[in-house]
Amino acid sequence: MTTALGAEDYRELLSAALPESTDADTLLPDIHTLFTPDSHRVALYVDSTVVRGGRGVGKTFWYRSLLDDALREVAAEEYGIERLRRLVVSPGYGADVEPDLYPGTSVLRQLVEEGVRPYDLWHAVLLTALGQPELHEFAEWRDRVTWVRANPGAAERTVQRADREALQDGVTHLVIFDALEHLHRVRAQADRLVGGILELALAMRLGTRNIRCKVFIRPDMFDGALLHFPDASKLTANAASLTWSNANLYGLLFHYMGNHDSTYAQRFRSLTSGWETDAFGSRHIPPALLRGDERSQAEQFAQIAGPYMGANYRKGNTYTWLPNHLMDGVEQVSPRSFLSALNKAVAETRGTYAGHEYALHHEGIRRGVQTASETRVQEVGEDMPWVRLAIDPLAGRQVPIEQDTVTELWREMRLTDVLLKETERYEAGGEEDSLVRTGPRYPNDPDRLIEELITLGVMRRRRDGRIDLPDVYRIAFNIGRKGGVPRVSG
Amino acid sequence: MNLPSALVRFDDARPRALTIARDVAAEGANVLLVRDVLGRFALIVDDRAQDVPTARAAVWRERLATDLQRYSADRPLLLASELFSADDLLGSERAQPDPLHIPAAGHGSVLILDNTVVGEDWAQVSTPAVETDGSRTHRTALYGFKGGVGRTTAAAVLARHLTDQGHIVLVVDLDLESPGAGPLIAAGSVPPRHGIVDQLVESAVDNANGLELVGPTGYEPRTGRGELWVAPARGRDTKDVPYSYVDKLNRVYADIPGMDFADRLATAVQACEDAVARESESGRRPDVVLLDSRAGIHDIAAVAISRLCDLALLFGADNRQTWGGYGDLFTAWHASGQARAIREKLRMVASMVPDTPHHSMDDYLQSFREHSWECFSVLYDDDVPEAESGRLIPGAFSPSLEDDSAPHYPIPILFEPGLVGLDADRAPGWQDRAFVQAAYRDFLTTATLLITADPQSNEGPR
Numbered sequence: 001m002t003t004a005l006g007a008e009d010y011r012e013l014l015s016a017a018l019p020e021s022t023d024a025d026t027l028l029p030d031i032h033t034l035f036t037p038d039s040h041r042v043a044l045y046v047d048s049t050v051v052r053g054g055r056g057v058g059k060t061f062w063y064r065s066l067l068d069d070a071l072r073e074v075a076a077e078e079y080g081i082e083r084l085r086r087l088v089v090s091p092g093y094g095a096d097v098e099p100d101l102y103p104g105t106s107v108l109r110q111l112v113e114e115g116v117r118p119y120d121l122w123h124a125v126l127l128t129a130l131g132q133p134e135l136h137e138f139a140e141w142r143d144r145v146t147w148v149r150a151n152p153g154a155a156e157r158t159v160q161r162a163d164r165e166a167l168q169d170g171v172t173h174l175v176i177f178d179a180l181e182h183l184h185r186v187r188a189q190a191d192r193l194v195g196g197i198l199e200l201a202l203a204m205r206l207g208t209r210n211i212r213c214k215v216f217i218r219p220d221m222f223d224g225a226l227l228h229f230p231d232a233s234k235l236t237a238n239a240a241s242l243t244w245s246n247a248n249l250y251g252l253l254f255h256y257m258g259n260h261d262s263t264y265a266q267r268f269r270s271l272t273s274g275w276e277t278d279a280f281g282s283r284h285i286p287p288a289l290l291r292g293d294e295r296s297q298a299e300q301f302a303q304i305a306g307p308y309m310g311a312n313y314r315k316g317n318t319y320t321w322l323p324n325h326l327m328d329g330v331e332q333v334s335p336r337s338f339l340s341a342l343n344k345a346v347a348e349t350r351g352t353y354a355g356h357e358y359a360l361h362h363e364g365i366r367r368g369v370q371t372a373s374e375t376r377v378q379e380v381g382e383d384m385p386w387v388r389l390a391i392d393p394l395a396g397r398q399v400p401i402e403q404d405t406v407t408e409l410w411r412e413m414r415l416t417d418v419l420l421k422e423t424e425r426y427e428a429g430g431e432e433d434s435l436v437r438t439g440p441r442y443p444n445d446p447d448r449l450i451e452e453l454i455t456l457g458v459m460r461r462r463r464d465g466r467i468d469l470p471d472v473y474r475i476a477f478n479i480g481r482k483g484g485v486p487r488v489s490g
Numbered sequence: 491m492n493l494p495s496a497l498v499r500f501d502d503a504r505p506r507a508l509t510i511a512r513d514v515a516a517e518g519a520n521v522l523l524v525r526d527v528l529g530r531f532a533l534i535v536d537d538r539a540q541d542v543p544t545a546r547a548a549v550w551r552e553r554l555a556t557d558l559q560r561y562s563a564d565r566p567l568l569l570a571s572e573l574f575s576a577d578d579l580l581g582s583e584r585a586q587p588d589p590l591h592i593p594a595a596g597h598g599s600v601l602i603l604d605n606t607v608v609g610e611d612w613a614q615v616s617t618p619a620v621e622t623d624g625s626r627t628h629r630t631a632l633y634g635f636k637g638g639v640g641r642t643t644a645a646a647v648l649a650r651h652l653t654d655q656g657h658i659v660l661v662v663d664l665d666l667e668s669p670g671a672g673p674l675i676a677a678g679s680v681p682p683r684h685g686i687v688d689q690l691v692e693s694a695v696d697n698a699n700g701l702e703l704v705g706p707t708g709y710e711p712r713t714g715r716g717e718l719w720v721a722p723a724r725g726r727d728t729k730d731v732p733y734s735y736v737d738k739l740n741r742v743y744a745d746i747p748g749m750d751f752a753d754r755l756a757t758a759v760q761a762c763e764d765a766v767a768r769e770s771e772s773g774r775r776p777d778v779v780l781l782d783s784r785a786g787i788h789d790i791a792a793v794a795i796s797r798l799c800d801l802a803l804l805f806g807a808d809n810r811q812t813w814g815g816y817g818d819l820f821t822a823w824h825a826s827g828q829a830r831a832i833r834e835k836l837r838m839v840a841s842m843v844p845d846t847p848h849h850s851m852d853d854y855l856q857s858f859r860e861h862s863w864e865c866f867s868v869l870y871d872d873d874v875p876e877a878e879s880g881r882l883i884p885g886a887f888s889p890s891l892e893d894d895s896a897p898h899y900p901i902p903i904l905f906e907p908g909l910v911g912l913d914a915d916r917a918p919g920w921q922d923r924a925f926v927q928a929a930y931r932d933f934l935t936t937a938t939l940l941i942t943a944d945p946q947s948n949e950g951p952r
Binding site: 185215309311312313314315316317320324325327364367370395396400425463464468470471475477478481482483484485486487 | 589593621630801820824829830834857861865868869870871872873874875880881882883884886887888890891892893894895910937940942943944945
């Protein structure tokens with residue numbers, strides 16, 4: 001027999017099950033929490049070469065999961081993608097330091113300075129993965145690239161042999177790329193390096209049957225690479241995107257709740273019947289209605305947070321409210337923002353509204369958005385410190401704001417100088433190398449800077465041309481919104 | 491050399507008068523700015539608690555006359571101590587605080603009293619209270635700035651839907667100058683003997699007892715105990731005496747002793763609701779009343795939206811007329827200090843939304859949403875970071891573009907050419923057709939939830 005979970009029980013479960021708000025990169029995938037939203041299926045197709053996704057949507061998550069045999073098996077099972085079971089996966093680039101498998105940041109910088117062709121460089125990485133014997137004799141990537149350039153015939157034969165053997169063995173070699181924002185601090189160089197990866201990926205797609213690349217990439221970086229490798233547009237047609245619908249976000253929440261190692265989670269599962277244990281006996285898979293049916297999810301979430309953001313429907317729906325307020329300018333919600341908002345909502349409810357009839361109080365949820373906004377700004381700041389530098393001068397202002405006002409503020413603050421100095425700071429090298437992130441593509445062209453921020457979803461343009469900021473950025477940056485009614489303090 | 495200054499016109503006068511009023515208030519006295527029916531201003535200074543030196547008064551008087559020119563009243567400055575009925579004026583419920591004035595320490599307050607011939611009801615927002623027995627009649631006004639936006643058709647579809655949900659629904663046709671809801675909703679049934687106009691003219695001579703104001707529509711809900719009633723604007727013709735609609739209409743807007751037009755209209759709606767309780771088999775008052783208001787900036791609309799309803803659905807298409815019209819309306823509410831009270835009652839409806847392969851509903855609604863937000867932002871809080879801390883003050887009513895519970899966020903109704911010029915009498919069952927259901931799906935779901943929710947403020951009619 002199952003008794004319903006009370007408000008405090010749900011609070012216990014939520015605060016235990018929701019991940020701490022740590023850096024997304026350090027949040028490793030784990031067999032219990034691996035969640036497989038339907039919308040990510042296409043991204044895992046072996047033939048989906050380019051997988052686009054903004055910061056915090058799960059690029060690194062899937063990158064790591066593909067490298068892990070057990071997790072890949074789970075994905076294969078859950079998505080019903082048999083090809084995932086017959087892969088030989090190797091990293092082509094990533095945030096981890098793997099000097100034998102791919103060059104690190106300082107090596108890349110050196111190679112770029114020496115004028116190495118990016119294609120040759122990644123070709124060397126691929127051949128290393130395919131087991132080219134000569135390459136293993138060289139410790140330095142510079143020497144490996146030189147060999148590849150000098151021995152095109154041998155390189156070609158290796159690819160051909162590997163392809164044929166893979167066919168006979170019934171496997172596919174998959175070389176995967178992630179963390180491309182670490183490639184090079186100079187945006188144009190990063191774009192060239194990405195262009196090289198895409199060129200190689202396309203060559204394998206067109207020239208082999210069983211060697212494939214998969215490139216996890218931020219949309220703005222993919223667009224940037226198109227400038228350096230026009231054929232990359234051939235990859236656009238089947239590029240997949242990692243997006244999170246409302247149903248996916250709530251599916252993730254319920255998955256976390258049902259997979260925690262506690263009696264609350266167990267009671268939650270029996271209350272929401274239909275959970276299955278996966279083929280490996282290690283995970284609990286939510287029933288389809290809880291995974292992806294908005295109506296059922298809304299009903300379940302109403303058990304946790306009440307149906308409305310206040311007294312009744314006129315105050316808004318709890319189910320849609322959170323995603324609507326966390327959406328960025330390109331209408332994406334990062335799952336980490338979503339989970340951190342809920343985490344804050346639990347803490348706030350416990351602290352201030354402990355007697356509330358539901359586990360989450362709507363004021364707690366409102367406060368959660370504030371926290372999620374800070375999380376988001378921090379998240380983007382890690383990848384692109386320049387975004388922070390560009391938005392900070394707008395603090396204290398109000399949106400919608402004229403584009404000219406923005407560029408004027410930037411001019412007053414000498415943003416171009418600041419951005420260039422920031423680049424120089426990285427140029428100083430040393431330990432900072434591991435923190436290399438992509439700067440803006442056009443630091444000295446304010447109008448194009450704005451376009452970049454729009455592409456990133458940090459800004460959005462109204463139809464009348466003015467610039468707006470979605471709440472998820474606006475709040476943490478302390479930027480107001482224009483209205484007609486003056487607020488009386490107190 | 492003094493250049494001849496430009497003439498002060500109507501629009502210039504108000505900001506000039508307010509500036510003077512605020513300056514005078516800054517010297518410590520409470521002031522009331524009165525505008526007469528021609529638009530001229532007089533400033534009443536409350537000198538009862540503290541004396542105003544004659545010299546100061548003379549300076550202010552001079553400034554009013556100079557700055558306002560033709561728009562200063564014959565006696566532009568009045569001292570409360572010299573007035574016969576200062577309390578009535580200064581304590582008038584019609585006087586509204588200056589919405590843009592935040593008095594500093596030691597400053598007096600600024601009130602504005604606007605005397606107009608018509609349309610004053612826009613400036614008096616209130617929400618109907620619960621009934622004495624604790625039940626609540628949810629009153630929703632359906633309004634369009636421009637006619638022809640499918641408002642009445644939507645009212646008809648919505649009324650049936652609510653009836654199907656088990657509610658006792660009354661539709662009141664307040665579009666007196668061009669009645670339509672009555673015939674559309676009552677299709678086929680015999681209209682009642684009397685209409686709203688009869689109630690208005692008869693009650694003026696204290697003769698409203700025994701009027702037959704509402705009629706059952708004969709609509710049978712699919713399930714449940716719902717009933718659909720209609721109170722048409724116009725009553726039924728009889729054989730013997732001609733029904734003189736125009737003669738009646740010409741008399742409905744008059745104020746009668748003790749009752750202005752708004753009171754009369756409120757009483758008429760109340761009478762229709764009482765009639766339902768009296769005449770229905772269930773003996774219950776309606777749960778839901780839909781007020782089909784007339785279009786434009788008109789007194790009926792003013793009363794319906796500002797006072798009679800707890801929810802106003804504002805219909806519009808995404809075009810210049812819509813946003814220009816609503817812009818004027820919202821500006822008037824803002825200027826009269828009603829922004830906070832009215833914004834909680836409003837919700838935008840995007841009617842006649844196109845959805846074709848080349849022009850998708852999403853594109854249209856995106857554009858609609860931005861224009862709507864722009865228009866509504868006059869009524870939203872100015873969310874500005876605090877000067878000292880540079881941080882935002884939490885809790886502003888300043889909804890984002892995507893906030894699907896905000897007043898500006900449109901509820902869509904798809905454009906359906908099959909409904910243009912519908913003759914309800916000759917198209918029985920039209921509301922059940924699949925294309926109609928598809929066009930109204932989102933509207934019916936959302937509007938039902940909004941209508942049946944309790945209003946956010948609950949102050950009752952003043």
